[in-house]
Amino acid sequence: MEETLIPKKCSALVIGGSAGSLDVLLEIFPALDKEINFPIIIVTHRKPGNDSLLTDLLQNRTQLKVKEVEEKEKILPGTVYIAPADYHLLLEHNKTFSLDYSEKVNYSRPSIDVTFQSAAEIFASELICILLSGSNNDGVEGLKAVNNFGGLVVIQNPNTAIMPYMPQQAVINIKKNVILDAFYMADFINKLAKR
Amino acid sequence: MIGDVIDNEQVETLLNDVLEAHGYDFLEYSHASIKRRISRLYALDNFVSFAEFRYTVKTDKQYFKRFLEEITVNVTEMFRDPSFYKALRNEILPTLGTYPFIRIWVAGCSTGEEAYSLAIVLKELSLLNKSLIYATDINPSVLEKAKKGIFPLNYLKSYSENYLQSGGLKDFSTYYSANYSLAKFDETLSGKMIFSTHNLVSDHSFNEFQLILCRNVLIYFDKDLQHKVFQLFDNSLEQLGYLALGSKESLDFWPKAKQYKRIRTEKIWRKL
Secondary structure, eight states, X not given: OOGGGSXXXXXXXXXXXXXXXXXXXXXXXXXXXXXXXXXXXXXEXXXXXXXXXXXXXXXXXXXXXXXXXXXXXXXXXXXXXXXXTTSEXXXXXXXXXXXXXXXXXXXXXSOHHXXXXXXXXXXXXXXXXXXXXXXXXXTHHHHHHHHHTTOEEEEEOGGGOSSOHHHHHHHHHOSSOEEEOGGGHHHHHHHHHTO | OOSOSSOHXXXXXXXXXXXXXXXXXXXXXXXXXXXXXXXXXXXXXXXXXXHHHHHHHHHOHHHHHHHHHHHSXXXXXXXXXXXXXXXXXXXXXXXXXXXXXXXXXXXXXXXXXXXXXXXXXXXXXXXXXXXXXXXXXXXXHHHHHHXXXXXXXXXXXXXXXXXXXXXXXXXXXXXXXXXXXXXXXXXXXXXXXXXXXXXXXXXXXXXXEEEEEEOSSGGGBOHXXXXXXXXXXXXXXXXXXXXXXXXXXXXTTSGGGGGEEEOTTSSEEEEO
C-alpha cells in the first residue's frame, strides 16, 4: 500500500456496502481497537423495518458504541453510526447529521453516493471512505467527490467480495485508490487511529 | 449531483434572493439537504452559470414555481410506516371518535397520500362524516395534485400492502378506480379535506386541532426552526390533542416536551 496516500489525520471514516457487505462488517468489528478516535459511519442498503438488527449485530462485536443515527445528532469520535433504513444520511458543517427522505439514488435509500459526497465536503482531506461488496452502481460518484476533496478512497478487493460488481466499478472509475482485501480492513482502520 | 457545483456562499445568496423576491424563507432549513436539492436542480436544468440560475430564480415567476417544487422534498406514500397507522386506527382515532367533531391538520401534506390514508381509516371507523382534514403545504402545485386524489397506479401495490399491514379491513382497490396508469381515489375521501397553502416557517396558527400530523417535514429544518414549529403546533393543538411526527423525528429536545406524553414507542405525543 502506498503510504503517501494515507492521510496524516483521519477525522471520519465512512463505510458503504450493499449485498455481501454484512459479512465483511461482521469480520471487521470484533477486531477493531476500542481506542478508535474518529467516528465510523456505516451506510448499507437494507430493507426498512427491523431497524435495530444491524446495530445489535455490530454492537455485540465491539466495545465501541454503536447506534443508529438520530437526525441532528452530533457526530462524535469513537462512535459507530448506522444510517437508518429508508433515509439518505447527510452531514452538516456543524458536525451533525441530517436525514433526508428525498428520491432514491441508484435505486437506493440510503444511497452511499449521497453520504460519501456529503462527508467529502465536510471532512475533505481528513476523510476516508471504504466501499465494500455490492451488486449495484452506488458509491462511485460519491468516491469521485471524496477524491476531489482530497480524501482517501479505499475499495474492497473485488476478488474478496461476495458481490464484486460494486467495488469493481469503483476500481475502474476511481484513479486514486487503495484496494484492500477484506481480511486486512480491521488492521488498516486500527492503524488510522494511531496516526 | 456530482461534486460541488454550487458552493455554500452561493446557496446563501440564492436563499436570500428567494426570501427577498418571493417571500419564502429557507434560511433555517438543514443546510446539507437544501444545498443538495439546489445543486441537483441546477444540474438537472442545465444552467450554464450560477449567475444565470440566480437571475432566473429571482425574476422568472414561472420558473420559481418549479424551483419551489423541486427544492422541497415531495416524496411521500400511503400508509407509510404501517405500525403508525395501526396505532391511529386502534387507539388514537377511536379516542378522538368520542368528540362530536374531529379536526385534523396534515401539515406539509405534499401530494396528499397521508391525508387520503387518514381519510380511509376514518371511514372504516365510521368517523369520516364528523371529521375534517386540513391538508396544507408550502407548495401550491403539490396541493393541486392532492386535491385531485390521483396517484400513479404502479405504486398502489405497495400502498395496498402497507394498508393491510396497518390493519386495513377491506379490499384496498374499493377505494379507487383505475384508469390506464392512474388510480383516482373516491371523492367521498377528498370531500372531507380542505387544501390550503401554509408555510410552517412564516404562517401562524389558523385553527385548533385534535390531531396534527407532520411526518418527515421537520427533518429538513434546523433545530431552532424545529422548535419554532413545535411552538406553532402547540398553539394549534387542543388539550389532550395528539401530535404525530415522522419515524425519525422527535419532540424530545424541545423545552416544552415535558407537557407532552409519548404514546408507547410510536412517534405520537399527547398534549397534557
